[in-house]
Amino acid sequence: MRKGQYRFVAGFLIVPVALYLIFVIWPYLQTFGYSLTDWKGQSQTFSFVGLDNYTALFQDDIFLQAIWHNILFLVFIPVITILLALFFAFMLNAGGRSRAGGVSGVAGSGFYKIVYFFPQVLSLAILAVLFGAVYRSDSGGMLNGLLMKLGLVDESGPVEWLNEPSVVLWALIAVVVWHGVGFYLVLFSAAMQAIPRDIYEAALIDGAGRAHTFFRITLPLLWDSVQTAWVYLGIAAMDMFILVSTMTAGEYGGGPDHHSEVMATVMMRNFLLYGKSGYACAMGVVMLLLTLIVSVVMLRATRRERIEF
Amino acid sequence: MSAPLKTASPGDSAPIGPAVSRGPVEPRDERGEGVVLNVFSHGFLVLWALMIVLPLLWLILSSFRTDAQIGGSAFGWPQNWSLDVFSRAWDKGIGAYFLNTVIVLVFSVPLTMLFGSMAAYVLARYQFWGNRLLYFFFVAGAMFPVFLALVPLFFMVKRLDMLNSYQGLILVYVAYSLPFTVFFMHAFFRTLPTAVFEAAILDGASHTRTFFQVMLPMAKPGLISVGIFNTLGQWNQYILPTVLMQPQSGDDPERYVLTQGLVQLQQQQGYASDLPVLFAGVTIAMIPMLVVYLSFQRQVQAGLTSATLK
Numbered sequence: 001m002r003k004g005q006y007r008f009v010a011g012f013l014i015v016p017v018a019l020y021l022i023f024v025i026w027p028y029l030q031t032f033g034y035s036l037t038d039w040k041g042q043s044q045t046f047s048f049v050g051l052d053n054y055t056a057l058f059q060d061d062i063f064l065q066a067i068w069h070n071i072l073f074l075v076f077i078p079v080i081t082i083l084l085a086l087f088f089a090f091m092l093n094a095g096g097r098s099r100a101g102g103v104s105g106v107a108g109s110g111f112y113k114i115v116y117f118f119p120q121v122l123s124l125a126i127l128a129v130l131f132g133a134v135y136r137s138d139s140g141g142m143l144n145g146l147l148m149k150l151g152l153v154d155e156s157g158p159v160e161w162l163n164e165p166s167v168v169l170w171a172l173i174a175v176v177v178w179h180g181v182g183f184y185l186v187l188f189s190a191a192m193q194a195i196p197r198d199i200y201e202a203a204l205i206d207g208a209g210r211a212h213t214f215f216r217i218t219l220p221l222l223w224d225s226v227q228t229a230w231v232y233l234g235i236a237a238m239d240m241f242i243l244v245s246t247m248t249a250g251e252y253g254g255g256p257d258h259h260s261e262v263m264a265t266v267m268m269r270n271f272l273l274y275g276k277s278g279y280a281c282a283m284g285v286v287m288l289l290l291t292l293i294v295s296v297v298m299l300r301a302t303r304r305e306r307i308e309f
Numbered sequence: 310m311s312a313p314l315k316t317a318s319p320g321d322s323a324p325i326g327p328a329v330s331r332g333p334v335e336p337r338d339e340r341g342e343g344v345v346l347n348v349f350s351h352g353f354l355v356l357w358a359l360m361i362v363l364p365l366l367w368l369i370l371s372s373f374r375t376d377a378q379i380g381g382s383a384f385g386w387p388q389n390w391s392l393d394v395f396s397r398a399w400d401k402g403i404g405a406y407f408l409n410t411v412i413v414l415v416f417s418v419p420l421t422m423l424f425g426s427m428a429a430y431v432l433a434r435y436q437f438w439g440n441r442l443l444y445f446f447f448v449a450g451a452m453f454p455v456f457l458a459l460v461p462l463f464f465m466v467k468r469l470d471m472l473n474s475y476q477g478l479i480l481v482y483v484a485y486s487l488p489f490t491v492f493f494m495h496a497f498f499r500t501l502p503t504a505v506f507e508a509a510i511l512d513g514a515s516h517t518r519t520f521f522q523v524m525l526p527m528a529k530p531g532l533i534s535v536g537i538f539n540t541l542g543q544w545n546q547y548i549l550p551t552v553l554m555q556p557q558s559g560d561d562p563e564r565y566v567l568t569q570g571l572v573q574l575q576q577q578q579g580y581a582s583d584l585p586v587l588f589a590g591v592t593i594a595m596i597p598m599l600v601v602y603l604s605f606q607r608q609v610q611a612g613l614t615s616a617t618l619k
Contacts, residue, residue, distance in 0.1 A: 004516075005435065005516065006437070008431075008515075008516040008517060009431050009435050009437055011517075012427040012428065012430065012431045012520075013427075013428055013431055013443070015424055015427075016424040016425065016427060016428040016487055016491075017428070017443070019424065019480060019483055019484045019487065020447065020450065020484055020487050022465065022484070023462065023465065023466075023480060023481050023484035023485070024450050024458065024484050024485060024487070024488075025446070025450070026461070026465065027458035027459075027460075027461035027462040027465055028450075028453060028457055028458045028461075030461035031457050031458060031460060031461055034460065034461060084357075087353075088353075088354065088357065091350050091351075091353070091354055092354075112354055112358060113610075114603075114606055115358045115361050115362060116357065116358070116361060117602075117606075117609075117610055118361060118365075118599075118602060119361060120613060121541055121598045121599075121601070121602045121609065122545075122595060122598060123544065123545035123547065123567075123568045123571075123594070123598075124545065124547060124568075125545075125547055125567075125568035125569070125571045125572050126568075126571065126591055126594055126595060128571075128572065128575070129571055129572075129575050129587065129588075129591050130364060130365070130368050130591065131364075132575060133368060133371070133584075133588070134364050134367075136383075138380070139381070139382055139383060140379050140380045140381060140382065140383055141383060142364060142367055142383050144383065145382060145383020145384055146383065146384075149384070178360070178361070181357070182361070183613065183614070186610050186613075186614055187614045190614060235454070238454065239454065239456075241456075241548060242547050242548070246572050246575070263456075264456055267456060267459075268459075268551075271459065271460055271463075272552070277460050277464075280459075280460050281460050281461075283456075284454075284456050284457040284458075284459065284460065285457065287454055287456050287457065288453060288454060288457045291453075291454050292452075295452075
């Protein structure tokens with residue numbers, strides 16, 4: 001390689017690599033170091049405390065509760081979202097059957113895809129305000145208003161969607177599902193369209209019904225996309241910061257009485273409100289480890305023989 | 310359902326045509342089941358579409374209602390048909406938040422694309438020591454949760470004296486968008502033909518010039534997808550500005566971005582009880598997204614879903 005070429009390569013790399021090192025890699029590495037200190041963030045003086053932050057962490061009832069909530073999200077958000085997205089994607093791509101016996105989507109599938117996907121372009125902050133209004137705990141809230149109109153909820157006792165310990169997590173899950181279904185629907189649709197039509201037609205000739213076609217053909221051939229979706233939704237379930245911190249009660253959310261707390265909200269409260277930087281760093285490390293474990297476990301658990309077509 | 314085909318029993322060697330005319334009676338109940346299933350599943354599709362559209366529509370309409378109306382009942386028909394509420398929301402801060410977001414994105418998105426494609430191009434097209442290592446180093450960044458970096462990042466930006474400044478947020482946005490941009494553009498530059506590149510070099514173009522005038526224009530489809538992805542991602546970013554864009558002292562002006570501003574407005578309006586303003590603010594924030602989405606619907610869907618195809 002000529003000398004000029006080296007200079008060119010270096011010239012192109014220097015700015016991106018420098019930015020990346022300063023703002024991404026170095027902070028990531030520093031977190032591990034700070035998590036072993038009692039740093040308060042105000043001063044530059046701190047002392048090494050070993051694993052004290054971590055032992056404190058696992059005696060912190062609020063943080064343990066938060067981990068538990070993240071695990072609940074981890075179980076329910078991917079399952080519900082993927083099932084709904086698969087169902088809709090199948091309906092839109094192969095659910096309709098014309099009289100000629102061919103395989104096609106139901107009428108208006110393009111329209112449905114546009115509508116379903118739209119929540120994905122909205123920011124979670126917009127979602128937080130929107131669902132804050134939908135979940136209002138009086139007759140002015142859309143959901144309570146609707147249930148009252150239908151006579152399912154008494155005027156005097158509206159449902160406190162975001163203030164009832166047993167309801168709040170489900171209310172949050174509903175928002176994430178509402179937001180995500182359209183996205184995974186489009187993802188699965190793209191994968192379904194890659195499945196050759198003759199496979200469907202062969203199944204049809206063999207007399208396979210819709211359910212059969214779905215479980216024996218579509219799902220196995222879609223497995224790669226389902227796996228990807230599972231990992232992505234799992235990572236989203238480990239986060240949940242915006243929705244919890246803006247929709248639920250308390251400073252940085254988590255209410256009522258820590259019943260909707262997630263790891264991210266506990267961490268941000270400790271960092272921004274209490275100034276416990278070292279402790280917050282330890283939480284960041286735990287979040288990383290749990291996220292990595294989740295990704296690996298999910299990839300393992302969903303591993304199947306790859307089918308070429 | 311597939312009634313015409315099914316009437317031909319296995320082993321029936323007659324051509325399909327006659328078979329259809331032969332057995333019009335037999336599959337009747339199956340067809341009935343199909344219709345029920347069709348109504349059922351179509352009903353589900355319509356229901357979900359309504360569940361998406363109605364809350365959004367309800368929110369937009371609510372900005373034309375009075376505060377008393379909003380508190381009283383969820384479904385009072387709006388009576389206050391004036392655009393006054395939107396200008397009030399704009400003055401209450403939405404205008405400034407909107408402008409802040411635009412200022413940041415005008416710089417951060419092009420810079421992300423520029424630096425991202427420069428790094429991706431060099432990594433994809435040139436052999437040098439440490440190439441693979443550098444590539445993995447970039448891609449690995451996409452795997453870690455941003456929370457892991459937040460605390461030291463805050464102090465890093467503070468040390469650079471860039472807290473609550475546009476340039477600080479721009480640089481951080483660029484840095485955190487690099488992993489995906491490099492990953493995607495790297496794959497894209499690999500698919501481009503070598504012949505054009507060689508022709509340009511033979512014609513005496515420098516490497517830099519070849520990149521900007523030959524390779525970059527050829528990568529336009531990839532640039533559009535990643536560009537849309539980055540624009541939406543940075544427009545909707547909330548955690549980074551929450552940490553980095555807080556006024557640092559009493560006389561430090563507020564430079565909230567739109568997402569932060571909306572949450573701020575929500576908290577204020579809860580006490581000030583001027584909910585129409587909040588809803589109008591959300592409507593204002595939603596409209597550009599709606600316009601972009603409807604005009605580039607296909608590219609947006611492709612751009613966003615391609616992010617997961619790692």
